[in-house]
Amino acid sequence: MRILLVGEFSRLHNSLKEGLVALGHEVTLVGSGDDFKNFPVDLSIASKTVARSSGLKFIGKITNKLLGFTLDSLEKGRRFEKLLPRLKGYDVVQLINSDAIETLPNLEIGLYDRLFAQNDKIFLLICGDETPVVNELLKNKQRYSVMTPYFEDKKLEPYYRYTLKYTSEKYRGLYRFVSQNASGLLTSDLDYKLVLDEAGIDTTLIPNPVNTDKIPFEELSVDRPITIFYGANKFSSVKKGGKFFEKALEIVKAKYSDKIKVETVNSLPYSEYVEHLKKAHIVLDQVYAFDQGYNALEAMARGKVVFTGAESEFYSHYGLSEKVAINALPDVDFIVSELSRLIENPSEIHEIGKRARAFIEKEHDYKSIAQRYLDFWQKS
Structure with missing residues (x-):
């Protein structure tokens, strides 16, 4: 055709x-x-x-x-x-x-x-x-x-x-x-x-x-500081609930200054955005969503733990019983709690990341x- x-x-x-x-x-x-x-x-x-x-x-x-x-x-x-x-x-x-x-x-x-x-x-x-x-x-x-x-x-x-x-x-x-x-x-x-x-x-x-032939699974070591990446967009950050991520990051930076590295960028070309994404363990995507958009899916394909839309409707639609992403809610305390749990239990980052990659290969190939x-x- x-x-x-x-x-x-x-x-x-x-x-x-x-x-x-x-x-x-x-x-x-x-x-x-x-x-x-x-x-x-x-x-x-x-x-x-x-x-x-x-x-x-x-x-x-x-x-x-x-x-x-x-x-x-x-x-x-x-x-x-x-x-x-x-x-x-x-x-x-x-x-x-x-x-x-x-x-x-x-x-x-x-x-x-x-x-x-x-x-x-x-x-x-x-x-x-x-x-x-x-x-x-x-x-x-x-x-x-x-x-x-x-x-x-x-x-x-x-x-x-x-x-x-x-x-x-x-x-x-x-x-x-x-x-x-x-x-x-x-x-x-x-x-x-x-x-x-x-x-x-x-x-x-x-x-x-999602082209998983082009996007490798990247199992990052947690021996070094856990990198949390937030790629803001000047046109859509308000609509995606960026303020909740920004406030949550301020809290976890103060709480875990010796364990994490926070990287925030704004409105980068796609090719530059990806280079930052590769280095992250955790990616903050969006709050006001039930399902994942394209940026979240590419991050999941790389084995990142993504804070994004992952509501009960999503898990029901795909028949999932285990987390493949973190359902980000419009609640700073909730986001801080979920980030804290991952920082304190880095093995969960590996497990969720592996399941995320498997999900992408199965449902988004x-x-x-x-x-x-x-x-x-x-x-x-």
Whole structure:
């Protein structure tokens, strides 16, 4: 099959591509690289002209404030348009989001209209903010979610501009156009599947693919200080509950100064983030989640103990009876208690790390997951 993957926000599409190629398929990935993360793509639509010009960046701030769009988003759309003649004849086109091109909604609909017309089946993967997800989360019916900080403090609204944009009429129209033209909708983890089930929207859950051939299991010695790593993100730390990790780290640093090393970084390119990740025993990922996102899964594949979403729904779905990750709760005392237990009982780090790796190999193997995508695409 010839497969076109549009958009990349977490390395999910890169790993899926690797699985599909290993199974003998031809795959092209087009996207922007997602800002500072700089994920690899085959065909880039990243803003270059605007990114290199301080003057255009300044004008972009003005257009964003007055007209609701930035010049770099417009440039992404125009760069995608120039690629359209090359993006034809694919058996499958999968968008990682209804806003996969990251441009103006009205322009995006026109680009999709042309893209869809010159290819076969279209699919939408829901693995992040999306109109029906945000609609349902705004009802505030979940035990907690990425919207919880917003409900607790409306002053945090600036951190939710990207999320809340999906409730505007333009983005509702964009999602409606894509979903109506799609042969099927997929989700990547329980955080989206459960919410969409509540909304009465039919989706198929296929877990994130992780390339364990590229990611070695790293059983680190605990003879040296236990390294705790927290990789913050300027765009999403508030939504992921970063404040609980930050406060907990202050306490454990004071409590175990002679036993641990704490490493905190902010908004690194993916390649640099991984280098820090490799040295860690314990990784702090996110609080407001029921299941693991892509960063957590890659850390688990390396044998790290990850504080992330691992709620009872997750253990039930996968039939797990032993911990493969620490379910991080929005509670500083709880996080401190769990960190303290691991620091004082380092053998648990090894045991949880081994189970984490085994879980990834069983449930997230990139070739097995790629085959599940192929089966879904072919039957839809």
